[in-house]
Amino acid sequence: MDPLSDVLALLKPRSFMSAGLDAGGEWAVQFDQQHKTIKCGAVVQGQCWLTVAGQAQMLHSGDCFLLPHGLPFQLTTDTALTAVPAREVFAAPANGGIVCHQGGGDCFLVSSRFALDGEHADILLAMLPAIVVIERSSQQAVALRWAVERMMEEMRDNLPGSALLIEHLSHLVLMQALRLHLSGQSDGVGWLFALADRQMCSAISAMHERPARRWTLQELAETVGMSRSAFAQKFKQRVGQSPLDYLTRWRMLLAGQRLRSSNDSIAVIALSLGYESDSAFSTAFKRVMGCSPRQYGQNKGDSV
Known part of the structure; x- marks a missing residue:
């Protein structure tokens, strides 16, 4: 294997939750801290703010993001809004893994949260920033967009075998996002x-x-x-x-x-x-x- 595959194998990332959020109107959702996890997601339709550790980043349709440190984060149309806890939003009945919030129709996101079963998560996570965003405009993001769109289709259609296919696609999204992030780094220090x-x-x-x-x-x-x-x-x-x-x-x-x-x-x-x-x-x-x-x-x- 190559070095990145070696380390990911040592960390043993497993996707223990993939979900979609279809939100409408003005909204804000607060997600709790999750230790030893990597959150990977993408905006399929619309736009929203992503805020982590005081950093706010506007995400547009086609943008993908990584949250490597398991920190609390917020997704919202307006950073001034009072956020609803994610556990309340995702307690609503899901349709094929997609939760509809406030009628939906304006902003659609898909994401996966990876638990790290390995003992040495710090060797990967410590050298990544709190937010990694891969913009749709990137010429190298074609494969990433394809995987995200396939995840969306599998969640919506909920066909036999969808759960396993979504798990494999979520790993593809994680690996491709890491590749794209590395390709844009010329001055980072670390293996x-x-x-x-x-x-x-x-x-x-x-x-x-x-x-x-x-x-x-x-x-x-x-x-x-x-x-x-x-x-x-x-x-x-x-x-x-x-x-x-x-x-x-x-x-x-x-x-x-x-x-x-x-x-x-x-x-x-x-x-x-x-x-x-x-x-x-x-x-x-x-x-x-x-x-x-x-x-x-x-x-x-x-x-x-």
């Missing part, structure tokens, strides 16, 4: 933004494909056709940490996943990630994860 750089993406891909290899700076630099010093400098500038520090962190994230999801021994996990010594692995794990491998594995029901 996520570095994926937009061909050379840095190649280096990260190499480490993900062979995490147990005893990579050296020289080998990684040669992999992407750069000198050792130029590669080290550029990687640090784009990712925010050195290549070998990134490799160590990725290894420990993989180790943490296995400690909580498998019965593999610490010795087996350590060896599979390139550590011949349990003590060397344990030292690195504690430095990155904040506790020993044994303690981490014992807390299978807790999140980091």
Whole structure:
């Protein structure tokens, strides 16, 4: 897999709710905080304001949005209106997953909320802003609009198999929105933004494909056709940490996943990630994860 797919697989996003909102007239809906979730949605018809953490953004028909931090947010035609709690709006009977508010007909939105089952949501969410908007005018948004429109049709028609199809489409919308956001970022710092750089993406891909290899700076630099010093400098500038520090962190994230999801021994996990010594692995794990491998594995029901 590629690095973005690797990390999303580690985070285990699952769509546990997709819904449509068909609103009419002047309206305002307040959504509560949802920890460890990503909200992804789109305006199919009309327009409205999206407000998160004091930031207000006007959304027009065809615009898509990501809310990566699970923060409370508001959708409204007028930011001065008093908002109705979302739980009251969505308590109304739904028609194929679409709730009609105040008669509908003026603004139609579809959205999915993804719970993150993985233990390391912070490695993705921390480097994204509170609101990510992909405007319809983007020339690269064709696939995203197609997926959103198909979701709308499936919700409205409510045909056999719609629930499963909507779940797959919602994952497509999430991935495409992340791709489009990355393609527009030239100065972001972090592994996520570095994926937009061909050379840095190649280096990260190499480490993900062979995490147990005893990579050296020289080998990684040669992999992407750069000198050792130029590669080290550029990687640090784009990712925010050195290549070998990134490799160590990725290894420990993989180790943490296995400690909580498998019965593999610490010795087996350590060896599979390139550590011949349990003590060397344990030292690195504690430095990155904040506790020993044994303690981490014992807390299978807790999140980091």
